[in-house]
Amino acid sequence: MIDERMEELASLHVLGALSGTEARQFRKAMQASPELQELVDRLSRVTGVMAGAVPLIGPPPQLRAVVLAQAAPRQRTAALPPPKFRAALFLPWAFAVCLAILCAVLSTHENQLRQRISAETGQIGAMNQLAQTLQAATNDLQRTVAALQETNRLVNLRIAMLNSLVADAPKTVAVTLWDNQKQDGVFVAQNLKALPSDEDYELWVIDENQQPVAAGVFHVEANGSVRMEFKPGRLIKTAGTFAVTQEIKGGVASPTLKNMVLAGN
Amino acid sequence: MNLSAQFDFVRWLTALDEIRPGKSSFLIQPVKDQETRNQDIELLQRVGARDLSAFAEFYDKYASLLFSIASRILHDASEAEDVLQETFVQIWEKADSFDPKLGTASSWAATLARNRSIDRIRASQRRARLQNEAGVENATIAEDGETANSALYGLEKAKLIQSALVQLPAEQRQPIEMAFFSGLTQHEISEKLGEPLGTIKARIRRGLLQLRDKLGDLL
Numbered sequence: 297m298i299d300e301r302m303e304e305l306a307s308l309h310v311l312g313a314l315s316g317t318e319a320r321q322f323r324k325a326m327q328a329s330p331e332l333q334e335l336v337d338r339l340s341r342v343t344g345v346m347a348g349a350v351p352l353i354g355p356p357p358q359l360r361a362v363v364l365a366q367a368a369p370r371q372r373t374a375a376l377p378p379p380k381f382r383a384a385l386f387l388p389w390a391f392a393v394c395l396a397i398l399c400a401v402l403s404t405h406e407n408q409l410r411q412r413i414s415a416e417t418g419q420i421g422a423m424n425q426l427a428q429t430l431q432a433a434t435n436d437l438q439r440t441v442a443a444l445q446e447t448n449r450l451v452n453l454r455i456a457m458l459n460s461l462v463a464d465a466p467k468t469v470a471v472t473l474w475d476n477q478k479q480d481g482v483f484v485a486q487n488l489k490a491l492p493s494d495e496d497y498e499l500w501v502i503d504e505n506q507q508p509v510a511a512g513v514f515h516v517e518a519n520g521s522v523r524m525e526f527k528p529g530r531l532i533k534t535a536g537t538f539a540v541t542q543e544i545k546g547g548v549a550s551p552t553l554k555n556m557v558l559a560g561n
Numbered sequence: 562m563n564l565s566a567q568f569d570f571v572r573w574l575t576a577l578d579e580i581r582p583g584k585s586s587f588l589i590q591p592v593k594d595q596e597t598r599n600q601d602i603e604l605l606q607r608v609g610a611r612d613l614s615a616f617a618e619f620y621d622k623y624a625s626l627l628f629s630i631a632s633r634i635l636h637d638a639s640e641a642e643d644v645l646q647e648t649f650v651q652i653w654e655k656a657d658s659f660d661p662k663l664g665t666a667s668s669w670a671a672t673l674a675r676n677r678s679i680d681r682i683r684a685s686q687r688r689a690r691l692q693n694e695a696g697v698e699n700a701t702i703a704e705d706g707e708t709a710n711s712a713l714y715g716l717e718k719a720k721l722i723q724s725a726l727v728q729l730p731a732e733q734r735q736p737i738e739m740a741f742f743s744g745l746t747q748h749e750i751s752e753k754l755g756e757p758l759g760t761i762k763a764r765i766r767r768g769l770l771q772l773r774d775k776l777g778d779l780l
Contacts, residue, residue: 304762308740314746347626348626350629350633363645
C-alpha cells in the first residue's frame with residue numbers, strides 16, 4: 297500500500313520537481329518497492345501524454361536531413377568491426393611505455409646517486425674538518441715538544457764564567473757554554489794577553505773525577521778577543537770546572553798548572 | 562496579476578460534458594493498442610541496432626511531438642531546433658537502452674526532449690524570466706486546435722486526451738504545468754503561487770492521479 301506521502305513524492309518525481317537529495321532518496325525507495333515502481337510508470341505515461349498536449353509545431357523540413365546526417369557518421373563508426381590487434385598501432389605506445397619506465401628508473405637511480413654523493417660529500421667535509429683539527433693538535437704537540445726539547449736542551453747546557461788568575465791581566469774575562477748532551481761547547485774570551493808566536497792557550501774541561509780533559513788550543517790576536525767552538529777528546533759525564541792554561545805551541549796532553557790563566561765553573 | 566484568472570478554463574469545461582467522473586473508461590477508448598506499442602518497441606530496437614532507416618522512420622513519427630514540446634518550453638524556435646537535434650542524437654545513441662517496461666516509446670522520447678529543454682533553460686540566464694512567465698503568460702496545454710498528440714493518436718483521440726487534461730481544476734493543473742514545462746521545483750512553485758508547500762504537493766498528487774484514472778487505457 298502506497299501512502300499519500302509516497303504518492304506525492306512519485307508525482308513530483310515524474311515532473312522532475314524533486315530536489316537532488318529528495319530525488320536520490322525517492323529512487324532508493326522506488327528500487328525497494330515494485331508497487332511504487334508501477335505507480336511511477338503509470339504517472340510517467342501521464343506526463344508523456346501531457347507533453348503531447350502542447351500546440352503542434354512542425355520542425356523545419358531541412359532539420360530532418362541534418363539530424364539524419366548526424367546519425368550517419370555514428371552509424372559508420374558503430375558498424376566498424378571490433379579493432380584487431382595491430383602491432384603498428386601498439387608499438388609506439390609500447391615504446392612510449394618503455395621509455396617512461398626507463399626514465400623513471402634512471403630518475404630513481406640519479407636520485408640515489410645524488411643522495412650518495414651528497415652523503416659522501418658531507419663525510420669528506422667532516423673528515424677535512426677532523427684533519428684540520430688533528431693538524432692543529434699536531435702543531436700544538438710539535439710546539440710543545442719543541443718547547444720541551446728547548447727546555448731539555450737548556451737543562452743540559454752549562455754556563456761557566458772563567459776569571460783571570462794572573463795579576464797583569466785582571467780585566468780578562470771568559471765564558472764557556474757547555475752542552476753536556478752534545479758533548480761540545482763554545483768558549484768566548486776578551487782582554488786576553490797576546491802570546492808569543494811559539495805559545496798557545498789551551499782550554500781544559502775538568503770532569504767529575506777532577507781529571508783535566510783537553511778541549512782545544514787557540515791563539516789570541518792583538519785585540520785580545522777569541523771565540524772558539526770546542527769538543528773534548530773524550531766523554532765528559534759531568535763538567536766541573538773550565539780552565540785555560542798557557543802552553544807551548546800546539547798544546548800539551550796535561551795542563552801546566554803554574555801557567556793557568558783562567559778558571560771557573 | 563491574478564494567477565487563478567489565468568487558469569480559468571471555463572471555456573473548456575464544455576468539453577467536460579463529455580467526460581464525467583465514472584465515465585472515463587467509456588469515453589477514452591484504448592487509442593493506442595498493444596500492436597502500436599509493439600511497433601514502436603520494434604522500431605526503437607532497430608534504431609538501437611544502428612538501422613538508419615528505422616531512425617528516419619522514428620524521426621518522421623515523433624519529430625513534431627518533440628519539437629512542439631521543446632518550442633513550448635523554450636519559446637525559441639532556434640533553440641528548439643538545437644534541442645530536437647540533441648534529443649534525436651541521444652535517441653540514436655541510447656535506443657538500445659530503452660526499457661519498454663518503464664513506459665512507451667513516445668513518453669520516453671518526450672521525456673528526453675523535455676529534460677533537454679529544461680536543462681537548457683536552467684543553464685541560461687533566461688531562467689528567472691521564464692519562471693516569471695511560467696503558467697502566467699501562457700497556458701501551456703493547448704485550449705483547442707491541433708496538438709502534438711494529434712500527430713500521434715489522430716485528431717479525435719487527441720481531443721479526448723485534451724479534454725481530460727483541461728478538465729483538471731486550474732489549481733491542480735497550474736503547478737503541474739509549472740513543474741513539467743518550466744522545470745520549477747516544488748519549493749519554487751510554492752513561492753511563485755504563494756501557497757504552502759504541502760498544498761502544492763497535494764494538488765500535484767491529486768491532479769496526476771486524476772489524470773491517470775481518466776486517461777485509463779490510453780496509458
